[in-house]
Amino acid sequence: MNLPILSILIFFPMLGVVLITMLSRENQWVIKWTTLVVAVLEFIFSLPLWFRFDSDTAAMQFVERLSWFPSYGISYHVGIDGISLLLVLLTTFLTPICVMACWKDIQDKVKEFMICLLFLETGMIGVFCALDLFLFYIFWEVMLIPMYLLIGVWGAPARRIYAAVKFFLFTMFGSLLMLVAILVLYFYHHKVTGVYTFDLLKIYGLQIPFQMQFWMFLAFALAFAIKVPMFPFHTWLPDAHTEAPTVGSVMLAAVLLKMGTYGFIRFNMPLFPEAAWYFVPLFSVLAIIGIIYGALVCMMQIDLKRLIAFSSVSHLGFVMLGLFTYNMAGVQGGIIQMINHGLSTGALFLIVGIIYERRHTRLIAEFGGLSTPMPIYAAIFMVVALSSIGLPGLNGFVGEFLILLGAFKINKIYAILGASGVIFAACYMLWMFQRVMFGVVTNEKNRNLPDLTTREIAYLVPLLIFIVWIGIYPNTFLNKTKASTENFIARMERAKAPKVALVDVIKGDIR
Amino acid sequence: MTISIPSITLSNIGPLLTLTVAGLLLLLMDALTPKGKKGYFPYLSLIALVIAAVQTTMLWNRSGTDFARMIYVDNFAFFFYLIFLLATALTILISIKYLEDYHRNLEEYYTLLIFATIGMMLMAAGGHLILIFLGLEILSIAIYILAGLFREDIKSNEAALKYLILGAFSSAFLLFGMAMLYGATGSLFLDDLAQAIKAGVGTNPLLLFGMGLLIVGFGFKVSSVPFHMWTPDVYEGAPTSVTAFMSVGTKAAAFAAFVRIFFLVFPEIKMEWNMLLWGLAVATMTLGNVVAIAQTNIKRMLAYSSIAHAGYLLVALVAANQLGAISFLYYLVAYTLMNIGAFAIVILVARKKDNYINIYDYCGLGFQYPALAAAMSVFMFALAGIPPTAGFVGKFYVFSAAVEAGYIWLAIIGVMNSLVSVFYYLRITVLMYMRPAEAELGPVTMTPAISSAVLLTAAGVLAIGVFPGPIYELALNSVKIFVGL
Numbered sequence: 003m004n005l006p007i008l009s010i011l012i013f014f015p016m017l018g019v020v021l022i023t024m025l026s027r028e029n030q031w032v033i034k035w036t037t038l039v040v041a042v043l044e045f046i047f048s049l050p051l052w053f054r055f056d057s058d059t060a061a062m063q064f065v066e067r068l069s070w071f072p073s074y075g076i077s078y079h080v081g082i083d084g085i086s087l088l089l090v091l092l093t094t095f096l097t098p099i100c101v102m103a104c105w106k107d108i109q110d111k112v113k114e115f116m117i118c119l120l121f122l123e124t125g126m127i128g129v130f131c132a133l134d135l136f137l138f139y140i141f142w143e144v145m146l147i148p149m150y151l152l153i154g155v156w157g158a159p160a161r162r163i164y165a166a167v168k169f170f171l172f173t174m175f176g177s178l179l180m181l182v183a184i185l186v187l188y189f190y191h192h193k194v195t196g197v198y199t200f201d202l203l204k205i206y207g208l209q210i211p212f213q214m215q216f217w218m219f220l221a222f223a224l225a226f227a228i229k230v231p232m233f234p235f236h237t238w239l240p241d242a243h244t245e246a247p248t249v250g251s252v253m254l255a256a257v258l259l260k261m262g263t264y265g266f267i268r269f270n271m272p273l274f275p276e277a278a279w280y281f282v283p284l285f286s287v288l289a290i291i292g293i294i295y296g297a298l299v300c301m302m303q304i305d306l307k308r309l310i311a312f313s314s315v316s317h318l319g320f321v322m323l324g325l326f327t328y329n330m331a332g333v334q335g336g337i338i339q340m341i342n343h344g345l346s347t348g349a350l351f352l353i354v355g356i357i358y359e360r361r362h363t364r365l366i367a368e369f370g371g372l373s374t375p376m377p378i379y380a381a382i383f384m385v386v387a388l389s390s391i392g393l394p395g396l397n398g399f400v401g402e403f404l405i406l407l408g409a410f411k412i413n414k415i416y417a418i419l420g421a422s423g424v425i426f427a428a429c430y431m432l433w434m435f436q437r438v439m440f441g442v443v444t445n446e447k448n449r450n451l452p453d454l455t456t457r458e459i460a461y462l463v464p465l466l467i468f469i470v471w472i473g474i475y476p477n478t479f480l481n482k483t484k485a486s487t488e489n490f491i492a493r494m495e496r497a498k499a500p501k502v503a504l505v506d507v508i509k510g511d512i513r
Numbered sequence: 514m515t516i517s518i519p520s521i522t523l524s525n526i527g528p529l530l531t532l533t534v535a536g537l538l539l540l541l542m543d544a545l546t547p548k549g550k551k552g553y554f555p556y557l558s559l560i561a562l563v564i565a566a567v568q569t570t571m572l573w574n575r576s577g578t579d580f581a582r583m584i585y586v587d588n589f590a591f592f593f594y595l596i597f598l599l600a601t602a603l604t605i606l607i608s609i610k611y612l613e614d615y616h617r618n619l620e621e622y623y624t625l626l627i628f629a630t631i632g633m634m635l636m637a638a639g640g641h642l643i644l645i646f647l648g649l650e651i652l653s654i655a656i657y658i659l660a661g662l663f664r665e666d667i668k669s670n671e672a673a674l675k676y677l678i679l680g681a682f683s684s685a686f687l688l689f690g691m692a693m694l695y696g697a698t699g700s701l702f703l704d705d706l707a708q709a710i711k712a713g714v715g716t717n718p719l720l721l722f723g724m725g726l727l728i729v730g731f732g733f734k735v736s737s738v739p740f741h742m743w744t745p746d747v748y749e750g751a752p753t754s755v756t757a758f759m760s761v762g763t764k765a766a767a768f769a770a771f772v773r774i775f776f777l778v779f780p781e782i783k784m785e786w787n788m789l790l791w792g793l794a795v796a797t798m799t800l801g802n803v804v805a806i807a808q809t810n811i812k813r814m815l816a817y818s819s820i821a822h823a824g825y826l827l828v829a830l831v832a833a834n835q836l837g838a839i840s841f842l843y844y845l846v847a848y849t850l851m852n853i854g855a856f857a858i859v860i861l862v863a864r865k866k867d868n869y870i871n872i873y874d875y876c877g878l879g880f881q882y883p884a885l886a887a888a889m890s891v892f893m894f895a896l897a898g899i900p901p902t903a904g905f906v907g908k909f910y911v912f913s914a915a916v917e918a919g920y921i922w923l924a925i926i927g928v929m930n931s932l933v934s935v936f937y938y939l940r941i942t943v944l945m946y947m948r949p950a951e952a953e954l955g956p957v958t959m960t961p962a963i964s965s966a967v968l969l970t971a972a973g974v975l976a977i978g979v980f981p982g983p984i985y986e987l988a989l990n991s992v993k994i995f996v997g998l
Binding site for chain 2: 070071072073074111114139140143144146147150151154155162163166167170171174175178179181182185186188189
């Protein structure tokens, strides 16, 4: 039986969108259930990917290829390897959780909200599956629209429009330059081979002169670095994360940011390996600045969501540090850390969303001593916070440990500086936790807050299971990505950075 | 002395004949039909347009010239015929209700639209500079009248007068340029001009001067910077339906002649005009996009946006390669659909007599009129060039052409301009979805005609955005005539 499983995954949510469009706006209950059913079915459909995935090969699997626009060399070409497998599953796993999480939260314009959410899912899965640069670009841009609407329409009233427009323009800025780079690549491929194609796997085979790699790498990297976001392109993120509705923040943190890191490992590094080596020092340093800067800024936050947003900058710095090591430990750590961050930060946003729903404030100072009225909440929060810090036995530790191991192999200073981020993480996270959860109840409004409902426990528990699972036995997941990572590293090792001065590259004086 | 009458094939100008007959017939019927029974005139014109379109498709793949080489019979012309017919048909659909609100649903309006279409077709098909000029005048005179249709409205008067005076001025430039070309080569036939330039009069100052004047003349019609000054005022003052027609039709027609002359006659001396147009393209895109940000009147905003789009089209002209020519045709189809669609929504939202044409009147529209707002969002995202719309594919082609021709900086400036444009197009969606309505503005009345126009354009924008192949093939077929590229 050869079902086009990836196409089903990409377009099934769109079917849901069509279905919801036809439902009556008044009937919120039906709309919510329809969305949930669609999201859960989508997750079930995605499970065969996991079970039928062949971990021994680095080749693309579940490949589908349809001629879409042959005279221009554009095809509908999708497929996944170990790296995208995990991210696709993360997406399908989180979407139903998000639907459940916004059950009570979203009362206004439910229909449009659910349409955006499912539309977003289509875009995200499309990005992770696309193996054609044109197709990738389409999904990459398309997914901006629902996210922009999620932030702008359902965000926190004060600054939602500012945040939404900022998010859109920042991302657009990077991706438009990437579009030019894609076109240059396309015509270069034609010049060398005589074939017009946007097919990624074919373009992988191209030998590009270093001078060109240098600029192309920068153009692609800008698009992805904004998305990750790497320091100093991170300024859109705190605004977008803070103003977005809970579910928007979860999706943004858990999946959308991964598109940036995924872009690096799928496009930037394999396409321009020499430039990728050349830029190791720059990007590693930026990643480390991100780790430390993000963590320091976290300590000063008075707003819970903003704190978590900046912690993303720090965590994604770890991922980037890992990816730029180009060795097994570092890259594997980077990939698993992408998943970890999706789970932990996603969970943190959900947890903050829960008290925001009850109190309609996100200020740390408004809380204190919540563990007394909400013991279950406190327990779950604790586990998630510790996983985010990187406590051994929970998922964060695995990723960060592997990344630091990888970084140590290439440069001890990177590892030492990076490791300080873990300590800072403990500082800001535990300090925040202490101020919010421990002590006596200082604010009367908090005294009688209800503890978690069954629904809330129901959507947090799956996250906890994976947080612990990855923490204790990460090999389940690492094995899936192993072959792909080895392939990636082998590819990177075939190339080395030429020893040329930056000035000469910019002047164009190299042979 | 013997006079030889050239052999002619009337079917080669079938669409033009149909429209001419239809236009005259409408005028005649107008005189004979009693008042109040003229409601079917727009539909008659639509039928004429459809017949002309069918004739055009039947002509497809013919090639050569006719009427003593005055008319080109080729797919390039036919492709433009179809764009013009589409633009006119859509304009008619969005006009009916709008004009009725003003009590100006005059049958002359439709006659003039049809004559304007004939003028545009002559511009696209003209093989002789005088014929192109005649086409331009037939088009322009019709538009001068249409712009001043609301004769009690002072702004409409201003628009008509401004367009008339500046238009006459630019026509003179064009004509003067043609005279120069005649002086340099001794012929006004495009074929002969191309031959002469191949034979080496390329650097004749007279020729270069003539070419420069042509750029001025066409630059005015396509509203390229620095000849764009009339655009915002005329677009704002003219009846909205006429603005829609002008922004698409006139621009397409002027570009048709522009492209044909420059790609057929002047490719040999590309070096001479390329850098000039490079500058014009950059200036046009940048000014259009930057100034559009400051507009609060939606018609003015769309006017500046149309200037910006002229800039993108100039990029394709600068690229001067086959892909550039293809991107041209595709972009014009996309632009026709998305711009007329946007103007249709402007007409709907303005309600009776253009009461609400400020962008803040769009506040809260998103949840009051979901379908309307969704359509407007499609047009805005398309104009901004965001996939999966036709606008994206159009820009994609244009910038591909620029990259292929080696103008990477031009492509970079172009995409950065689209980024700027995203800001003001996005603002409309911000207002529609993220701001509450400021006041009760009264209901929007939809009529079948305008609804079908909105539906058609929105569906078209998405359809050719997702499946750009067929239009690409047609365009590829049409630009084969430019052997010099």
